[in-house]
Amino acid sequence: LAKTTQPISMDSYEGQEVNITCSHNNIATNDYITWYQQFPSQGPRFIIQGYKTKVTNEVASLFIPADRKSSTLSLPRVSLSDTAVYYCLVGPQNTGTASKLTFGTGTRLQVTL
Amino acid sequence: GAVVSQHPSRVICKSGTSVKIECRSLDFQATTMFWYRQFPKQSLMLMATSNEGSKATYEQGVEKDKFLINHASLTLSTLTVTSAHPEDSSFYICSASRLGMAQDTQYFGPGTRLTVL
Numbered sequence: 001l002a003k004t005t006q007p008i009s010m011d012s013y014e015g016q017e018v019n020i021t022c023s024h025n026n027i028a029t030n031d032y033i034t035w036y037q038q039f040p041s042q043g044p045r046f047i048i049q050g051y052k053t054k055v056t057n058e059v060a061s062l063f064i065p066a067d068r069k070s071s072t073l074s075l076p077r078v079s080l081s082d083t084a085v086y087y088c089l090v091g092p093q094n095t096g097t098a099s100k101l102t103f104g105t106g107t108r109l110q111v112t113l
Numbered sequence: 114g115a116v117v118s119q120h121p122s123r124v125i126c127k128s129g130t131s132v133k134i135e136c137r138s139l140d141f142q143a144t145t146m147f148w149y150r151q152f153p154k155q156s157l158m159l160m161a162t163s164n165e166g167s168k169a170t171y172e173q174g175v176e177k178d179k180f181l182i183n184h185a186s187l188t189l190s191t192l193t194v195t196s197a198h199p200e201d202s203s204f205y206i207c208s209a210s211r212l213g214m215a216q217d218t219q220y221f222g223p224g225t226r227l228t229v230l
Contacts, residue, residue: 036221043117043206043221044157087156100147101208101219103157 004088009108018075020107022088025069033064033071036087038106044087048073075109083111116140117209119222126197127230134192134225136207142187143209147219148180151204163190197229 005023012018024033032051036044048055050062050071061074075082085106091099116139126132136146144165149157161182162170169182181193190209194201206224 041204041224041226043119043208043224045221046219100159100162102159103149105156 004090004104006086006088006104006107008105009110011110011112012078014079014111014113015077018078018082018109018111020073020075020086020088020109021070022073023070024088024090027068027090028092030092031090032092033062033068034089034091034101035060035062035073036089036103038085038087044103047086078109078111080111080113083109085109115211115220117207117220117222119205119207119225121225122223123226123228125228125230128198129196131193131195132197132227134194134205134207134227136190136192136209136222138188138209138220141209141211143190143211144187145210146184146190147208147210148182148190148192149206149208151206151224153204157206160192194227197227199229202227202229 032049034049035047037047038044048057048060048062050064052064052068055062063072085108087103087106089101118137118139120135124132146163148160150160151157159172160175160180161172163182163184165184165187171177179195181195184190204224204226206221208219208221210219
């Protein structure tokens with residue numbers, strides 16, 4: 001599985017847009033990029049997944065450049081409740097079997113007033 | 114939909130005892146369930162992959178005789194920590210993968226906090 005590198009932590013004020021970038025230089029052709037959010041003492045929650053270009057859902061946007069060696073999770077207008085650890089993972093999809101997920105260090109986002 | 118539960122949510126036990134943690138997919142069938150362990154301020158570490166009706170596959174460094182995994186049905190997997198010791202104290206999280214789906218449909222349970230005295 002491709003290794004990922006993220007900033008250890010980020011700080012933001014409430015109402016701002018937050019962009020978290022993840023590097024995955026060794027991403028394979030059939031790898032997808034998935035982001036999870038984890039609150040303290042809870043299991044991770046799926047946020048968004050993409051393969052290339054841009055993906056948007058009701059929670060976030062995911063920007064993936066043409067070379068796919070990095071990706072950026074964009075959280076619009078964060079609130080205090082967005083304070084959490086955000087994990088970027090890369091791995092294959094649609095292989096017919098469930099793929100193992102390898103979690104990196106994640107990015108600890110702290111949102112303040 | 115796609116809810117995964119764990120029971121208990123928190124358990125405290127004495128050193129040397131065994132503890133069983135249940136992971137259930139409540140509204141879908143899961144051919145594969147995964148067990149993770151997370152120490153404070155650290156990332157999730159995959160312990161084992163559990164497939165219904167077959168033996169679990171353990172990650173390197175995880176003792177299969179200490180962490181017994183049973184996946185007897187498509188909605189239930191159990192992790193038993195045998196002869197628990199204080200160093201086994203951790204946050205244990207399971208995830209379940211929907212039948213026929215792949216990576217983006219791994220749903221995580223709320224976790225179980227194990228404290229061994």
